[in-house]
Amino acid sequence: MSATLRIVDVINTAASAKEILLDRARHFHRPPAVESWIVCSAGDHVDQIRRAGLPVAVIDTPRGLDPAALARATWRLARFFRRCKPDLVHTHSSIPGVVGRLAARAAAVPIVVHTVHGFHFHRGSRLPSRLLSWAAERSLARFTDMLLTQNQEDLRVVRRWRGVRARCIGNGIDAERYARAAHLHAGPGRVVACIARFEAVKNHHDLLHVFARVHAACPQARLRLVGDGLLRPACERLAADLGIAAATEFAGYREDVDALLADVDVAVLLSWKEGIPRGLLEPMAAAIPVVAWRVKGNREVIRPSQSGLLAAPGDLDETAAHIVRLLQDPALRARLGGAAAERVHRRFEETAVVARLRDAYGSLLREAGYVLPAHWHPHHVAQSHDQRTVLSA
Structure with a gap:
């Protein structure tokens, strides 16, 4: 294992990376002990993320389901992972979740995590799309060390999938900023x-x-x-x-x-x-x-x-x-x-979400034999049975 613990988040757009990941990734980025990378498509916000001190790799992920585009994105991500050698890859959203998890496993990344930002099999979606989305998510769960959901309803869906480990970490914002x-x-x-x-x-x-x-x-x-x-x-x-x-x-x-x-x-x-x-x-x-x-x-x-x-x-x-x-x-x-x-x-405070995420990462890393850096002080967040469980039914 390298002396540097390397975490890589994979998401679709640079705007989403800035809005969803920037503040969270900065909590973990403490070089040389921990590097927190973001992988996203090209966009105006890439330079802004870099100016905030985070390393960014620009790898475009397709917006649709074109097989050739998906294969190219998977190959490029796998090549990056082999070069970067992350200890933990965390994918977000549907398409990055597909190509990112497949690429991480192809590159033998030790730990793979995926956040569900709302499953796409839902009322309002067409039946063929709903069935395809369910089948893809169910299959990809086998390539995932832990699924993280934002809401309890999605967690209850995953609880029916045998052998899949999951937690609900929620979602949050800097509430004080908006209170003003x-x-x-x-x-x-x-x-x-x-x-x-x-x-x-x-x-x-x-x-x-x-x-x-x-x-x-x-x-x-x-x-x-x-x-x-x-x-x-x-x-x-x-x-x-x-x-x-x-x-x-x-x-x-x-x-x-x-x-x-x-x-x-x-x-x-x-x-x-x-x-x-x-x-x-x-x-x-x-x-x-x-x-x-x-x-x-x-x-x-x-x-x-x-x-x-x-x-x-x-x-x-x-x-x-x-x-x-x-x-x-x-x-x-x-x-x-x-x-x-x-x-x-x-x-729905962001600080509570970061604490749950730190706890999830910490448990996976320790189980994989990693010694956490000295500054990694887990926030002990009380979790109910619905929030943290190894799923077997």
């Missing part, structure tokens, strides 16, 4: 916001149809869409077709999301599935009431009528009614927003 954006608007609400990438699972299509209903009932309402992606042009055209283009702001990808929340009255997220969505945690931490669909991930974040409002997936009228109700009722916004902020501070 908290505000109270005494009058009728005006700004509705959604923080999400423009991709099919985030479902901006239905959101725009919902907002058309909201705007008809509350002409002062404005929709702010924070994020970018391949489906943005189609959504811009749909907003024009629905007659709400003048009331819809496409803000693009922004790093100052906390500042953009300063005048937001209601946040909304109509994803078909989630892990634990930052698109809800961030506005909730700013004491902004949220409306979301009753799907996995969202159900774990929101307590209905206590810290937000949930609507049945696909029910556009109920969703619009929830938003209109919040825009028209400042007292309800204040009550739900205050409870939402308290819930995020209590349950």
